Amino acid sequence: MPELPEVETIVRDLGRLVTGATLSDVEVLRPDLIEGATPAEFARGLAGARIQGVERRAKNIVFDLGESRLVVNLGMTGRLLVVPSTEPTPPHAGVRFTLGDGRILLYHDVRRFGRLEHTSAEAWLARSESLGFEPLDHGFDAEALRALAARSRVAIKSWIMDQKRIVGVGNIYASEALHRARIDPTRPANTLTAAEAKALHAAVRETLQEAIDFRGTTLLDYRDAAGERGSFAERLRVYGRAGEPCPRCGAAIASIVQGGRSTFYCSACQR
DNA sequence: AACGCGCCCTGTCCGC
DNA sequence: TGCGGACAGGGCGCGT
Numbered sequence: 001m002p003e004l005p006e007v008e009t010i011v012r013d014l015g016r017l018v019t020g021a022t023l024s025d026v027e028v029l030r031p032d033l034i035e036g037a038t039p040a041e042f043a044r045g046l047a048g049a050r051i052q053g054v055e056r057r058a059k060n061i062v063f064d065l066g067e068s069r070l071v072v073n074l075g076m077t078g079r080l081l082v083v084p085s086t087e088p089t090p091p092h093a094g095v096r097f098t099l100g101d102g103r104i105l106l107y108h109d110v111r112r113f114g115r116l117e118h119t120s121a122e123a124w125l126a127r128s129e130s131l132g133f134e135p136l137d138h139g140f141d142a143e144a145l146r147a148l149a150a151r152s153r154v155a156i157k158s159w160i161m162d163q164k165r166i167v168g169v170g171n172i173y174a175s176e177a178l179h180r181a182r183i184d185p186t187r188p189a190n191t192l193t194a195a196e197a198k199a200l201h202a203a204v205r206e207t208l209q210e211a212i213d214f215r216g217t218t219l220l221d222y223r224d225a226a227g228e229r230g231s232f233a234e235r236l237r238v239y240g241r242a243g244e245p246c247p248r249c250g251a252a253i254a255s256i257v258q259g260g261r262s263t264f265y266c267s268a269c270q271r
Numbered sequence: 272a273a274c275g276c277g278c279c280c281t282g283t284c285c286g287c
Numbered sequence: 288t289g290c291g292g293a294c295a296g297g298g299c300g301c302g303t
Contacts, residue, residue, distance in 0.1 A: 075280095217296075
C-alpha cells in the first residue's frame with residue numbers, strides 16, 4: 001500500500017511524536033510479523049531502548065535506537081499509529097509498543113505482508129547501502145536513470161518499480177510518473193532516449209514531492225501516524241481512472257496488466 | 272544474470 | 288442473499 005510519499009509522511013509524523021520516547025514494553029501479538037528473531041528475542045532486545053530519531057530509507061521506516069535500528073516495512077496494509085493508552089487494541093493489531101509516557105505505538109496490519117526487524121546499526125547500514133537510489137536525493141540524476149535503464153529490457157513501468165535500482169516508486173506513482181513524462185509504460189527500459197530519461201527523472205521527482213505535500217494517497221487502507229487519510233488520491237491523473245478522459249488530451253485512459261499489477265495510461269499521448 | 276511468476280494474507284467488490 | 292473469483296499501495300524466492 002504505502003509508497004515513498006506515504007512512508008515519508010509517517011516518518012515525519014513519528015519524528016515529531018516519538019523522538020526521545022523510550023520503548024518501555026513490547027508486546028508481539030502476531031509472531032509472523034517479526035523478521036530475524038523470535039518474538040521473545042525481539043521484545044527483550046527492544047525493551048528499554050530510547051528512540052533518538054526516525055528516518056526513511058526506500059519504503060522502510062527506520063527507528064534510530066543508538067546502537068541498533070528498528071526497521072519497519074508496512075507491506076500493503078501496514079500502519080504505525082500513535083494512540084492513547086486508553087484506546088482499545090483493535091483487531092489486526094500486530095505489535096504494541098508502550099512508550100515511557102504511557103502512549104502506545106501500534107503496528108497494525110490486516111494482510112500481514114509487513115515486517116518488523118531489530119538489527120544492529122552496522123548491519124542496517126550495510127543493507128541500506130545495498131539498496132537503490134533515493135529518487136529525491138541529489139545523487140540521483142537523469143544520467144543515472146538513463147545509464148541504469150539502458151541495461152534492462154524490462155517494460156519501463158515494471159522497471160521503475162524494481163527497488164534494486166531506484167527505490168520508493170510503487171504501483172500508483174509508476175503509472176503517474178510515466179503519464180507526466182508522456183512515456184508508454186510497455187516500452188522496454190533500454191529504448192528510452194536521453195530526453196525521455198530526463199523527462200522521467202523529473203516526473204518521478206515531481207510526482208513523489210507533490211504526493212508528500214498532500215500527505216500521500218489514501219485509496220483504502222493508508223493512514224498517517226495519527227490515523228488520518230492522505231489527500232493526493234483526488235489529484236491522481238491516471239491511476240484507478242480507466243475509461244475517464246486523459247487530463248492532458250481527453251482520450252480514454254486504458255488499464256492493462258504488467259507483471260501481475262494494474263497499469264493505467266493514455267495510449268494517445270504516452271508514446 | 273535477468274526476468275517472470277507464484278505466493279504470502281485478509282477484506283471487499285462484482286457478476287451470476 | 289449467497290457464493291466464487293478477481294483484485295488490492297509490496298517484496299521474496301523460485302525456476303528458467
